[in-house]
Structures are given as structure tokens and as C-alpha cells.
Amino acid sequence: MLTAIQVRNPKPKNKTYQLNNGTKLFLHVAISDRKTWRYCFVLLPNKTLTFVRGAYPVLSLKTASK
DSSP, rough: OOOOOHHHOOOOOSSSEEEEEEESSSEEEEEEEEEEHHHHHEETTTTEEEEEEETTTSSOOHHHHH
């Protein structure tokens, strides 16, 4: 599970990366330092669908995980 400090502190890297919340929810950190909450659904064994829930800090960790 992510904590508020872990969500607040990630820095951009040379490519985008994700911080997993231990569920299907994760924080996507872009090169431009934009952070968005995303939710991943598994449709078939090799097919996934990802929805953007909102941007951090507009959508907090507590709200995004509901």
C-alpha cells in the first residue's frame, strides 16, 4: 500500500514509471512530473484496459482508492 509521503515525493525519471498501490490502482509518473491515478482492468489473460481516474494532487490517495 502506498502512503501519502510516497505519493508526494516521486521525482521524474528518463521515462515514465508507476507506483503500485498493491491493488489495480497505481500512480503514473510522467517525464514532465505529471502524476495521474490510473486503474487497470484485466479483460482477458493478455488484454488489459486502463482508465485514468484523475490527476494528483487534485485527486488524493484516499479519494482515488475508493
